[in-house]
Amino acid sequence: xxxxxxxxxxxxxxxxxxxxxxxxxxxxxxxxxxxxxxxxxxxxxxxxxxxxxxxxxxxxxxxxxxxxxxxxxxxxxxxxxxxxxxxxxxxxxxxxxxxxxxxxxxxxxxxxxxxxxxxxxxxxxxxxxxxxxxxxxxxxxxxxxxxxxxxxxxxxxxxxxxxxxxxxxxxxxxxxxxxxxxxxxxxxxxxxxxxxxxxxxxxxxxxxxxxxxxxxxxxxxxxxxxxxxxx
Ligand SMILES: Nc1ncnc2c1ncn2[C@@H]1O[C@H](COP(=O)(O)OP(=O)(O)OP(=O)(O)O)[C@@H](O)[C@H]1O
Numbered sequence: 001x002x003x004x005x006x007x008x009x010x011x012x013x014x015x016x017x018x019x020x021x022x023x024x025x026x027x028x029x030x031x032x033x034x035x036x037x038x039x040x041x042x043x044x045x046x047x048x049x050x051x052x053x054x055x056x057x058x059x060x061x062x063x064x065x066x067x068x069x070x071x072x073x074x075x076x077x078x079x080x081x082x083x084x085x086x087x088x089x090x091x092x093x094x095x096x097x098x099x100x101x102x103x104x105x106x107x108x109x110x111x112x113x114x115x116x117x118x119x120x121x122x123x124x125x126x127x128x129x130x131x132x133x134x135x136x137x138x139x140x141x142x143x144x145x146x147x148x149x150x151x152x153x154x155x156x157x158x159x160x161x162x163x164x165x166x167x168x169x170x171x172x173x174x175x176x177x178x179x180x181x182x183x184x185x186x187x188x189x190x191x192x193x194x195x196x197x198x199x200x201x202x203x204x205x206x207x208x209x210x211x212x213x214x215x216x217x218x219x220x221x222x223x224x225x226x227x228x229x230x231x
Pocket of ligand 1: 020021023024025043044045046047048049050051052
């Protein structure tokens with residue numbers, strides 16, 4: 001897609017700093033994310049990518065600076081308000097799917113809908129449709145431990161998409177997969193996200209994963225480098 005230049009961003013980080021003990025993880029990081037775009041955060045290990053992602057997602061509060069979502073200060077409200085927003089508007093995919101081992105894959109995907117009050121049958125119907133969309137219908141009744149790594153990541157992607165979030169945060173979503181599996185998961189992930197209009201903020205080391213994005217920015221020494229691209 002073409003990234004708009006004048007529209008207001010959906011999500012914006014302004015001049016974030018974050019210190020963990022003696023480590024300065026972020027030192028003036030600014031970034032804008034526009035509705036519907038797929039944005040890759042690249043950069044060396046320890047440069048602050050995950051910390052920036054966690055601040056954008058309202059999980060980690062910056063020491064200074066501001067994160068705004070849909071024009072509102074994300075950290076102005078209570079923890080409960082932020083948790084509620086994360087459930088309704090955000091989806092998450094991590095390196096190791098982090099599925100609930102006791103539930104079937106279908107139940108894992110249906111879980112965010114159940115937590116939001118959707119009836120069991122409707123939640124199961126939507127979960128099954130997404131598993132089929134991600135080409136893993138065959139693991140619906142299996143537990144995550146019985147699925148392969150690639151299948152598990154597709155289930156994790158389905159779970160992140162099922163509530164129709166506005167933004168999906170993905171931290172090395174294919175990092176544990178071989179390159180063929182990783183590419184297929186990215187292809188399915190990005191296509192499905194585009195179909196629902198979700199923006200994706202993706203942390204990756206790998207150029208071939210970043211190649212699925214609309215825009216790449218580099219995080220280095222706790223800053224988003226080349227701010228003209230960070231807009
Ligand atoms: N919870 C924490 N406690 C202490 N130090 C932390 C914490 N989270 C991050 N750090 C440190 O902050 C710095 C930035 O970490 P971050 O995980 O954001 O980098 P990254 O670019 O995502 O790295 P990688 O690519 O290796 O995952 C690192 O030096 C890291 O060790």
